[in-house]
Amino acid sequence: MARRPGNTLEKWEVAIVKAMLSRKYVPQDIQAYFSRPTRSINNARISEIKDGTKHKAIKPASDDELDTFLDSWPNIDPATGLHLQGDELLVKAREAMIAAVHTFNSAGLYFRAELFIVTAIIAWTYLMHAYYKREGIDYRHKKGGVVERTPSGAEKYWELSQCITTGACPLQSGIVKQSQVPDRDQERDRASIHQQDRRCPQREAAGLLHQLQRRHQGPLRT
Template sequence: MTIEQGGWAVPVRKRGNKLERWEIALIKAMIADGRWPNDQDILAYFTRPTRSINHRAIAEIRTGKKHASVKAVAADDLEGFLSSWPEIDAETGLSLRGDELLIKAREAMVAAVHTFNSAGLTFRAELFIVTAVIAWTYLLHAWFKREGIDYRHTTNKNGQKVVSKTPSGADKFWELGQCLKEPRCPVEQGAKDNLTFLLELRHEIEHRSTNRIDDAVSAKLQACCINFNDAIKKLFGAQYALERRLPIALQFVTFSPDQRAILKKANGLPRNVEIMMDGFEGRLTPEQQVDPRYAFRVFMVGRTANRAPSADLAVEIVPPGSEVAEKFNIALKEVEKKKYLPSEIVNQMKAEGWDRFTMDSHTKLWKRLDAKNSAKGYGTVAVGKTWCWYETWLNRVREECEQHPQRYRSTVAPPLPN
């Protein structure tokens, strides 16, 4: 929940704001020290923009009404805290210790974008996904912590919940997938779909050779960035947005449609990644697929500006329904995946020289591979009850022919002489 204040969306402070155990131990030491007889003076050390604490909390510690079991820190630890106070992030004013999760979330997303935009890197999408997942995990942990939601894994032992531990004895916290499943998770559905896609893709490509997948998933990566920035502003405040940290990325070249087609053909996706992506999107509704929070797409049109300030804009957002948007309406339409009838698959294979590949060959192949299983993403029911195949299935059929040339071609080229 937010309120508008001076044009800024400000999150409403929650009653669940409370002191952490390490802070209580410091407060007890300050009370025992005697230099701070006024509760309000002590409170000043522990109030920060992301969390409001009532001065009553200090009085309850002083009188022993609450937190009696917490021991005060040693005098040296208190002096160490005072000498380094305030430990804050210079840009945001966030406490390095108290707001650690939120700071880590911001820095991880900045690192993800900088990594993807770095010149000379080959596997940029993979690096972005791993780092962005870390950023989102920290962001949701920070929100769960503020809302008083326990985000630790637990097990049931003898009817009681027990916190799960790592081999070294630390609490095990939720991974991003578990955070998204929490009913109170504040992430909107389109952004959830985007993150679920990236998680599935990460599971599919980890520890495997992927070729380059940057072009194929760029719309999802862009949406992930925008969703993160929107979420951090909505949940914690506009002052923590990343727009000022991340300028527009510049590049040296642009590609014509023909050039991009050649590049995509040369750097085709691995079949397992194609199947995963098609299968995932096959489970989404049409509304989910076009949600910009799932995949953010823009088009850029070269133009000559009449006014100098307009000419300086590298990217201009065109409002829906405007004259420019209507003029380029065709460019904004969603491109539907090309579909093939079974006869078109067979004819294509024959045109490529696989003259023994027949309709019977095709039927036996899709049955053997269970290719009409929608989870595999090879095709879909199009008009009426007619099954149509996607490009991924055409590639799989081509792969089958290339693996068994003696089966699908009348004449096989003799091996080259030694």
């Protein structure tokens, strides 16, 4: 069986592993630093770095970078078991959805439905990016095989609309159809939102979360 893309080391982690090897850390001990509740790393991943089978082009982390890593280890959110750096996309998705729900439930806000929708879209974008990253699917915008960049030089990533319409989307087609981001023609009717059941955005978000949980290893709690 092929190894899950999510059970691999990221480039920054490979650099840390090389620095630890330079300090004569035992490979089995190094493995313990990188396995966590949401990801299991096989000892073979450390061995292939040590013997130079893979990741030759990646330079070892500096002494300061290694010390920072060791000082902050395990750097795990105790409520979810998510690594604050390695699972950054999931952490952001969870916190954005919590913020969306808190905003929606806040008293005295006249436009809470719209605020919920905007923040929920951010949350779901992060969550879909986390899924595609785990599955080894490149979710960056490309033109002619070259990754597109913003004016500031940052890489461009898929918007939520593209995340849920690509063939690799894990959500059921019915959920996707009900959750499409409104186009400009629909936005002109946004005044009708105030006449809708205020709980609708929460129900749709909950439905999306339920569908993705079925494809994800373990629950994604908000």
